[in-house]
Amino acid sequence: MKSHKSIDPAVLELLPKAALDGVETVWDRYEAQQPQCGFGTLGICCRHCVQGPCRIDPFGNGPKTGICGASADTIVARNLLRQVAGGAAAHVDHAYEAVEALELAAKGEINYNIADEKKLHQVAKGLGLEISGKSKADLAIEVVEVAYADLANHSKKPVQWLMVNAPKERIAVWESLGILPRNPDREIREAMHQTTMGMDADPVNLVLSTAKQGLVDGYSGLKLATDMQDILFGTPTPVVTEANLGVLKEDSVNLIVHGHVPLLSEKIVFWAGQLQAEARLAGASGILVSGICCSGNEVLMRKGIPLVTNFLAQELAIVTGAVDAMVVDVQCIMPSLAQVASCYHTEIITTMPIVKIPGTTHVPFTLENADQAAQEIVRRSIAAYGRRDSKKIKIPNYKRKIMAGFSVEAIIGALSTVDPVQPLKPLIDNIVNGNILGVVATVGCNNVKVTQDLNHVELVKELLKNNVLVVATGCSAHALAKAGMMNSEGTETYAGEGLKAVLTAIGQAAGLGAPLPPVLHMGSCVDNSRIGDLVTAIAHYLQVDSALLPVAASAPELQHEKALSIGTWAVTMGLTTHLGVVPPVLGSKAVTELLTAGLSDVIGGKFYVETDPQKAALGLLEDIRAKRKKLGLPN
Amino acid sequence: MRQILARSEHCLGCKSCELACAVAHSTSKNLFEAIQELKPPQKRIFVESNGELNFPLQCRQCLDSPCVHACMSGAMQFDSNTGLIQVDEQKCVGCMMCVMVCPFGVIAEISTTHKVAKCDRCQDLDYDPACVAACPTKVLEFVEVLEFAHSGRQTFLNQMKGVN
Structure with missing residues (x-):
C-alpha cells in the first residue's frame, strides 16, 4: 500500500497500531493544521514589534508594507x-x-x-x-x-x-x-x-x-x-551495526537516547554496560541502548550503537510498547512524546535545564553529576521494564545492516590502504577520470510535509546510479541507512558502474572483502563539519577554490532552523545547496532571487529549491557536470 | 441548500480565507505559483473589522439580488441550475453599478481588467469553498441553514444554563 506518510515499512506497520491505541501522531497533527497560513508560508508575516502582526498581501491588492513601512x-x-x-x-x-x-x-x-x-x-x-x-x-x-x-x-x-x-x-x-x-x-x-x-x-x-x-x-x-x-x-572509525525499529529487542530493557549531544549519551552507553546484571535480575536478557536523531548518530559513530529511527518516527518508537525509557537532551524532541508515552509504560526522561516537558520525568544532568544521572536513568529504564504490558508490544521486524563511522580520518585511513603517501589521490583521480562524477552531501531532517524518507532515498538512488558518491549525516543518514544504502549490498544494488568499481577497489584494499557502502555515514548534524573538512581537504589537494569542485549539498526534507543555518554555511562554501522543502521566502521575489541566483555571483554557492526528488537529482547532476566542464574534466 | 455561514465571534482576522480565496481563483490553484501569475488572482471574501468585531464577508446570494437588477449588460445573472448569482466576465462592462448597490460591499473590482468579481462558491473547485477549508478557527462553515440554526439554538440553551 502506498502511503503519503512514510516509505519506511516499519513506520507503515506501526501507524495502524498507533491509531488503534488512540495515539495521536505527528501526521495527525499535521492534518489538523491544514491548510497552513499562506502569509507564514511565504514569509510575509512580521511579529517583530507589538504594533503588528503585519502581513503583506502577496497578490498586491492589500497592504504592500507593514505598519512601520517594511516591505x-x-x-x-x-x-x-x-x-x-x-x-x-x-x-x-x-x-x-x-x-x-x-x-x-x-x-x-x-x-x-x-x-x-x-x-x-x-x-x-x-x-x-x-x-x-x-x-x-x-x-x-x-x-x-x-x-x-x-x-x-x-x-x-x-x-x-x-x-x-x-x-x-x-x-x-x-x-x-x-x-x-x-x-x-x-x-x-x-x-x-x-x-x-x-x-x-x-x-x-x-x-x-x-x-x-x-x-x-x-x-x-x-x-x-x-x-x-x-x-x-574519540574520532569515529568504521563500525557495523543495524538500523530501524527492528533493532529493539523484546526481551531486553530498551533504552533510547534521543537528542543531539553525546555528553550524556556516552555515559548512558557506559552505564548500561555496567548495569547489565541488574537488568538480568529484573528478568530481562540485558539492556539495549539504541538511538534516535543525532544523540543516536553520535554513539553510533563511536560505539556502534544501533539506530532506532529518525525524527518523524520518534513517537512510533514508543508505540512499539517495547521502549522502557527514552532519555532526551536537546533539539528535535517533540513535546508530544509525553502524550504518546502516557498510553504505554515508557518513561520519558528530560535531562537539560533548557528542555523540560510537562508530564515527563526530569533527571537533571550536569557534567559534574554525569555518572550519577546516567546510572539513575539506566536504573529507571530497568524499573520501567517491569511495568511493560506484553499485550501492547509490537516490534516491526525491519532492520538493515549498516556500516558507519566515516570520519574524514576514517575515510583517509581507508584510502591510505590504496595510496599511503597521498591518500586523497585515489579518490581525486577517480573524480578526475569520471568514475566518480562528483560528491553530494545529503543532510538534515525529516519534514512531515514530505513522505518520510522519500526525498532522501529517491534523490540518492538517482545520484548513485549516476556515479555520484554520497556522504550523509543527521536524519538523512538514518533514512539512507534504513533503506539499505549503507552496506556493501547497497553498492551492488544502487551504485553506477564507475562508482561501484572504485568502492569495490577501496573495500578490497581496506580488507573488507566487499565494497565500501555507496553512502558514507559521516555522523550527526554537527558532524557536517566533517563534510566541510573533506571538501576543504579536496580543494586544498587540488589547489582550487571549493566553489569550483563538482560537489553539492542537499537537505531533502529540512524542517529545523539548524538545517537552514547548515545550508547557509554550505552556500558560503560555494556549494549549490538543494532544499527539498520550500523555505518561507517566496513572498519576496528579490530575496528569492538573491538566494537562488544573485548570491552565487559573489559567493559561488546558491540555494536550489526543488520538491520533486527526481528533478532535484537531475538538477544536481547538471550542476556537477557544469562544474566538471569548467574544470576541464570529462562528463 | 448549503450556505457559507460564519460564527464571527471566533474570527481572529488572520485573513487565511482571503489568501485561500485568491489561490482558488488563480490559474495554478497553488499558492507558490499563484503569487507569480501575471494577472494576480482576485479574492472575493473580505475580512472586515470595526475594531470590536471581525467578520469574513462574501456574496450572500440574496434573493432580491440588487446586483442583478442593477446590471445593465446582463453579466450578473441568476443561474437557475445552481441557484447562485454568477458574473459572466465576457459580458461585464465594468460600470460598477453592482458594486454601488450591493448592501454588503462584497463585489470587487479586478484591478487588471476593471471588471467585477464576486464569490462564485468556488465553481472551479466543485463548489467546495476554499475559504471554509482555510479557516483555522472554523468560523466559516458551509452547511445547511437548518443545521447551523440548530447549533445556534444549542449554544443559546447552553448560555441559559443556570438562568432558570
Missing part, C-alpha cells in the same frame, strides 16, 4: 536572518557545552577522559600551538583557551576557529564581502538587534548577514563541536 523584501529577509541565527545559536550552544566539558575534563574536575590524543594534537597543531613537551591535559587547556577566546573576542579579529580551518580562497571571498564573524555570540546578538523594529531594511545587507550566520554555524558551531567531541570521546 515584503525586508520582512522576508529579516525573518530568514532570525531563523538562521536560531539555527546557529543551537549549534554554538551545543559546541560551548563540549568546550566546557573538555576544560573540566582536562582539569580533572569531571569524570570524562581525553580519549583521542591524536585528534587533540591535530587540532592544537591547526591552531598553531606548540605541542612538544606538553601533557595531554595542558594541551587540552590551551585548545580550550583558544575556543573561549573566540567567544570572548572583543576586537574585530575574525573567529580563529574559522581562520585556521577554512579554505584560504574562501576566507578571501568572505573578507571581501565583510562577513567574517568576530565572536559567535556577538554575531548572533547582532543578528537579533539587526532584525528588531526600526533596524535594517536592506534585503541585500540582511542576506549578507545571514551568510555570516552560516559561517558562525559552520565554524563556531559544527566544527568546534565535532573537534571537542572527537577529543573527548
Whole structure:
C-alpha cells in the first residue's frame, strides 16, 4: 500500500497500531493544521514589534508594507536572518557545552577522559600551538583557551576557529564581502538587534548577514563541536551495526537516547554496560541502548550503537510498547512524546535545564553529576521494564545492516590502504577520470510535509546510479541507512558502474572483502563539519577554490532552523545547496532571487529549491557536470 | 441548500480565507505559483473589522439580488441550475453599478481588467469553498441553514444554563 506518510515499512506497520491505541501522531497533527497560513508560508508575516502582526498581501491588492513601512523584501529577509541565527545559536550552544566539558575534563574536575590524543594534537597543531613537551591535559587547556577566546573576542579579529580551518580562497571571498564573524555570540546578538523594529531594511545587507550566520554555524558551531567531541570521546572509525525499529529487542530493557549531544549519551552507553546484571535480575536478557536523531548518530559513530529511527518516527518508537525509557537532551524532541508515552509504560526522561516537558520525568544532568544521572536513568529504564504490558508490544521486524563511522580520518585511513603517501589521490583521480562524477552531501531532517524518507532515498538512488558518491549525516543518514544504502549490498544494488568499481577497489584494499557502502555515514548534524573538512581537504589537494569542485549539498526534507543555518554555511562554501522543502521566502521575489541566483555571483554557492526528488537529482547532476566542464574534466 | 455561514465571534482576522480565496481563483490553484501569475488572482471574501468585531464577508446570494437588477449588460445573472448569482466576465462592462448597490460591499473590482468579481462558491473547485477549508478557527462553515440554526439554538440553551 502506498502511503503519503512514510516509505519506511516499519513506520507503515506501526501507524495502524498507533491509531488503534488512540495515539495521536505527528501526521495527525499535521492534518489538523491544514491548510497552513499562506502569509507564514511565504514569509510575509512580521511579529517583530507589538504594533503588528503585519502581513503583506502577496497578490498586491492589500497592504504592500507593514505598519512601520517594511516591505515584503525586508520582512522576508529579516525573518530568514532570525531563523538562521536560531539555527546557529543551537549549534554554538551545543559546541560551548563540549568546550566546557573538555576544560573540566582536562582539569580533572569531571569524570570524562581525553580519549583521542591524536585528534587533540591535530587540532592544537591547526591552531598553531606548540605541542612538544606538553601533557595531554595542558594541551587540552590551551585548545580550550583558544575556543573561549573566540567567544570572548572583543576586537574585530575574525573567529580563529574559522581562520585556521577554512579554505584560504574562501576566507578571501568572505573578507571581501565583510562577513567574517568576530565572536559567535556577538554575531548572533547582532543578528537579533539587526532584525528588531526600526533596524535594517536592506534585503541585500540582511542576506549578507545571514551568510555570516552560516559561517558562525559552520565554524563556531559544527566544527568546534565535532573537534571537542572527537577529543573527548574519540574520532569515529568504521563500525557495523543495524538500523530501524527492528533493532529493539523484546526481551531486553530498551533504552533510547534521543537528542543531539553525546555528553550524556556516552555515559548512558557506559552505564548500561555496567548495569547489565541488574537488568538480568529484573528478568530481562540485558539492556539495549539504541538511538534516535543525532544523540543516536553520535554513539553510533563511536560505539556502534544501533539506530532506532529518525525524527518523524520518534513517537512510533514508543508505540512499539517495547521502549522502557527514552532519555532526551536537546533539539528535535517533540513535546508530544509525553502524550504518546502516557498510553504505554515508557518513561520519558528530560535531562537539560533548557528542555523540560510537562508530564515527563526530569533527571537533571550536569557534567559534574554525569555518572550519577546516567546510572539513575539506566536504573529507571530497568524499573520501567517491569511495568511493560506484553499485550501492547509490537516490534516491526525491519532492520538493515549498516556500516558507519566515516570520519574524514576514517575515510583517509581507508584510502591510505590504496595510496599511503597521498591518500586523497585515489579518490581525486577517480573524480578526475569520471568514475566518480562528483560528491553530494545529503543532510538534515525529516519534514512531515514530505513522505518520510522519500526525498532522501529517491534523490540518492538517482545520484548513485549516476556515479555520484554520497556522504550523509543527521536524519538523512538514518533514512539512507534504513533503506539499505549503507552496506556493501547497497553498492551492488544502487551504485553506477564507475562508482561501484572504485568502492569495490577501496573495500578490497581496506580488507573488507566487499565494497565500501555507496553512502558514507559521516555522523550527526554537527558532524557536517566533517563534510566541510573533506571538501576543504579536496580543494586544498587540488589547489582550487571549493566553489569550483563538482560537489553539492542537499537537505531533502529540512524542517529545523539548524538545517537552514547548515545550508547557509554550505552556500558560503560555494556549494549549490538543494532544499527539498520550500523555505518561507517566496513572498519576496528579490530575496528569492538573491538566494537562488544573485548570491552565487559573489559567493559561488546558491540555494536550489526543488520538491520533486527526481528533478532535484537531475538538477544536481547538471550542476556537477557544469562544474566538471569548467574544470576541464570529462562528463 | 448549503450556505457559507460564519460564527464571527471566533474570527481572529488572520485573513487565511482571503489568501485561500485568491489561490482558488488563480490559474495554478497553488499558492507558490499563484503569487507569480501575471494577472494576480482576485479574492472575493473580505475580512472586515470595526475594531470590536471581525467578520469574513462574501456574496450572500440574496434573493432580491440588487446586483442583478442593477446590471445593465446582463453579466450578473441568476443561474437557475445552481441557484447562485454568477458574473459572466465576457459580458461585464465594468460600470460598477453592482458594486454601488450591493448592501454588503462584497463585489470587487479586478484591478487588471476593471471588471467585477464576486464569490462564485468556488465553481472551479466543485463548489467546495476554499475559504471554509482555510479557516483555522472554523468560523466559516458551509452547511445547511437548518443545521447551523440548530447549533445556534444549542449554544443559546447552553448560555441559559443556570438562568432558570
